[in-house]
Amino acid sequence: MPYQRSLTIVAPVREGAENEVEALLAGMGDGVANGSVIDFGAVEDVHFARLMMAPADTGRSGARLPASLILLSDFDGPVDAYLDRLVTTAGRGIDRVFGACAGYPDAEPSERQRLDYLRRHRVREAARYVNTSGRTVQQIRQESELRNAINRYLDDVGRDWHGLDPGAVRRAVRKVVADDPELAWVLEPAERPGLGARVKEKAHLVAIPLLTLPFVPLLLLVLPFLAVLLRVHEKRDPAPHEKPNEELVQMLASLEDHVVQNPFTAIGHIKPSLFRRITIRVILFYLDYAARHFFNRGNLSGVKTIHFARWVFIDEKQRMFFASNYDGSLESYMDDFIDKVAWGLNLVFSNGVGYPRTSWLVRGGAKDELAFKDYLRMHQVPTRVWYSAYERLTALNIEQNESIRAGLRVTRGGGDESKWVQSL
Amino acid sequence: MGAVAVKLELGDIQGLFARGYGDLKAAAFLLLGIEDAVAARRWLSEIAGAVTSAEARPAGHALNVAFTSSGLARIGLPADAFEMFSNEFVTGMTTPHRSRILGDLDGNAPERWEWGGPSGPQIDLALLLYALDDAGLQRLEEEQTGRLTAGGLVLRLRLGTSDLDDFEPFGFRDGISQPFVEGLSKTGPAERTVRAGEFVLGYPNEYGLYTDRPLLDANDDPASMLPRDPQGSGCADLGRNGSYLVFRQLQQDVPDFWRYVDGATRGPDGTSDPHARVRLAAKMVGRWPGGAPLALTPDADDPALADANDFAYHELDPRGARCPVGSHVRRSHPRDSLDPRPGTGDSWEINRRHRILRRGREYGTSLTIDEALAGGDTSERGLNFICLNANIQRQFEFISHTWLNNPKFDRLYDDADPVTAPSAPFGGTFTIPTDGVRERVTNVPRFVSVKGGAYFFLPGLVALRYLAGMTGEPGNSSSPVGS
Secondary structure: OOOEEEEEEEEEEOOOOHHHHHHHHHHOEOOOEOOOOOOHHHOOOEEEEEEEEEOOEEOOOOOEEOOEEEEEEEEEOOHHHHHHHHHHHHHHHHHHHHOOEOOOOOOOOOHHHHHHHHHHOEOOOOEEEEOEOOOOHHHHHHHHHHHHHHHHHHHOOOOOOOOOOHHHHHHHHHHHHHHOHHHHHHHOOOOOOOHHHHHHHHHHHHHHHHHHHHHHHHHHHHHHHHHHHHHHHHHHOOOOOOOOOHHHHHHHHOOOOOOOEEEEEEEEEEOOOHHHHHHHHHHHHHHHHHHHHOOOEOOEOOEOOEEEEEEEEEOOOOEEEEEEEEEOOHHHHHHHHHHHHHHHHHHHHOOEOOOOOEEOOOEEHHHOHHHHHHHHHHHEOOOOEEEEOOOOOOHHHHHHHHHHHHHHHOOOOOOHHHHHHHOO | OOOOOOOOOHHHOEHHHOOOOOOOOEEEEEEEEEOOHHHHHHHHHHHHOOOOEOOOOOOOEEEEEEEOHHHHHHOOOOHHHHHHOOHHHHHOOOOHHHHHHHOOOHHHOHHHOOEOOOOOOOOOEEEEEEEOOHHHHHHHHHHHHOOOOOOOEEEEEEEEOOOOOOEOOOOOEOOOOOOEEOOOOOOOOHHHEEOHHHOOOOOEOOOOOEOOOOEEOHHHOOOOOOOEOOOOOOOEEOOOOOEEEEEEEEEEOHHHHHHHHHHHOOOOOOOOOHHHHHHHHHHHHOEOOOOOEOOOOOOOOOHHHOOOOOOOOOOOOOOOOOOOOOOHHHHHOOOOOOOOOOOOHHHHHHHHOOOOEEOOEEEOOOOOHHHHHHOOOOOOOEEEEEEEEOOOHHHHHHHHHHHHOOOOHHHOOOEOOOOOOOOOOOOEOEEEOOOOOOEEEOOOOOOEEEEEEEEEEEOOHHHHHHHHOOOOOOOOOOOOOOO
16 A cells, blocks of 8 residues: 555636635535535545635735635545546536636536546645555554454453453453454554555655755855845744634634544745745745655654644745644644744744744744734634544544554563553 | 742732632622613722732632623623633633533533523623621622612622532542642742733733733723733733633532442442442542542542642653543643653643633532432532633633543543543543553543533723723623624
8 A cells, every 4th residue: 555645636716606615615514524515435545635715815916816726635545546536436526616616617527527627726735744654544444443342352341351461461352353354454464555665755765865965065155144134034024913803713613623633724825025935945845855754653843633734835836825634622733833843833834924923933933822823813714624534533542553453463472561451 | 930020919900819718618609780881880880999809818708700791891891892802701601612612512502501601691790709607698798789789780690609618519629739820929839830921911921921911092091090011012901910710600410420430330249339439439530539649649548648739640650550641630730741741841831831720619518428329319519610711712721622521632532531521422431541451431421510601801900990980882782792
């Protein structure tokens, strides 16, 4: 099984059709997709998916930036195969959703036409984060079932586990699992990306620093100049503290906290100066690299609640949106940001218009608690249609389930047995 | 948090901030509606001088007063003044989203509340009365209720309280753990001393910043009654020395609690096991009935530790084999046990951003375990939960949702707070870590139900006088939003 991939479709909504699109999306879910029009649950191997509309706006030159219908999905396997599955499963739904978008074929499009339209409007993410690289939907679901099965067995009335040594407990559990044909897969290793895909990843890991290296002397040379430029921008860029009104907060909150996880999407303008436009591209390039190779085992610099995230430029890089799937409430998510990774947010979002003032790119910014929280609310896009394949599992639950299964496959005894038993 | 340097204006802060009036054993909470703004402002100016401040421990009685956002609108605070109040306060406790995060669903939905919900009586004000004994309370109450009609006020509901001798109705010693507040006389270890701005507006909070508070245009305060914004905006600071007061009337089903615990611990032959029963209840609470924390004494109650509060979890009990991770006291105050680095100052620092000052009082009579198990007593008892905080969303609501009601708290799977949380739509498991295979109980029912609640603003004394001196037209809507 290959790595998780993601799809981002951004299609301009025909001017005047925005309300029609909003109404259609509102009928498809109130924060959690209800399966109507497009049933993402029926498209196999999907982790998350969402549909939303980025509002129309005005660009740098004063030109109108159209509203965009945005479809996002995270799934296992190649993008082309996913697109095929999507169009096969939900062709009519695709027509209805994208029917209000500019250039969508009229009447009854063929599958080919649908695919072409989606492909034409596919946007490459500037950066992506995947909680744990290579862990499939199937694995997540199976390992959750395994944990439930083990716990049912442990709860079995009439069984007394008191004083039993951990090795004996693990042997007993393993026997039950081995004897259950439904759980036969447990004792096999989880499927991993193939050798070819892994070699490609390693090559990428090495290639980027190698390609960067020749530029380092030059960079060092201009560093003082860049530092001054940065400080000039940071002092000059306006950082107004705008508070969202009650209606906006209530509307956004009405879509949140229906299940254990939530989607978050925020959109904003990149600051117009060339310095900012270049800075954010460079930072997202290396953020993507770091997330791909280093922050790929359940921990984004101390934040352990994010399943998938992405940063995407739209409108010829005049605007950017950030979208994530996370555990818990927005309040706890924002507190996590501020307490654990404020510097990282500042690196990226201080290049966006209206962000709280930073100093030296990483300090300040998100540390201005209420200004930062209000900034996020002011830029948030309501995610009306959101699908999760495992809406009752946190990222930490998934990780724990994986280690329960891994521990069951170890056949030799040792100190780990006790830890394993305690982790059930 | 470092050096304690802040100077609190205790004479302007209502007394409930500094103390719960523990020696004033009798208390009653009067929930009032405003019928006539002009008369209510006159009433407010008359009683403002009698409102107890935080300056000194009151001798015989105490009186505090708090407003809901509808109360502020109805006494005449102009609509634009609400923009800088906290969103939670202005929109109230009963928005659909808030009902989800507070667990106020189904039978506990605001529609079913006796007060504070959409079908209940309009609550504009809370008058909190405290006295040494019942006779004193009666005198104070008669004096205050005698003024209501002339003051354009109507008594909507009287919430009585009872003195259960520092025990809450389930039978556990309560009120032991409170944060130390910077600037108050009682001092404690730095990691548990919280910046004053977390509980009272107009002072720096745990981020070293000022929490949003109502700042008025200086022209709205021509007599310069109100202090000016310490951040130098020139605005008149209506919020300074005020706080947000969260009020929840929580009914506790004591017979149900002990019947559940009894049933879950019966021996194989079906007989009750009093020792196992108390142990399970203590595991759920995280302290023994006498108050001793399980983290310090996991196997038996210890009267010597009844007040013990100077402890942490990570080193003693990282997995919860002593005090379960899911227990009520551990999740309502996780101390040093959470990410990013359990056992360090970083963990304490995050803990300090989610504290509240608890100021509640019990109501109803107490029941022994045997009485509870015998059944027959169906009278109502519980807690008039009151707490103070400066940022309702980051403090009271965060604790309720992310810690208490969250079945996923600190790596758990399906374990909401076994004592206070709703166990639906899921979260009804309670896991007890041991050195071997965990013990657990499932299908824990809900023992605490919500009878009413509201968010109040507890103004400083000068702010009370400012409100009393307003001359504007009263807002008529029940909520100032959109008015």
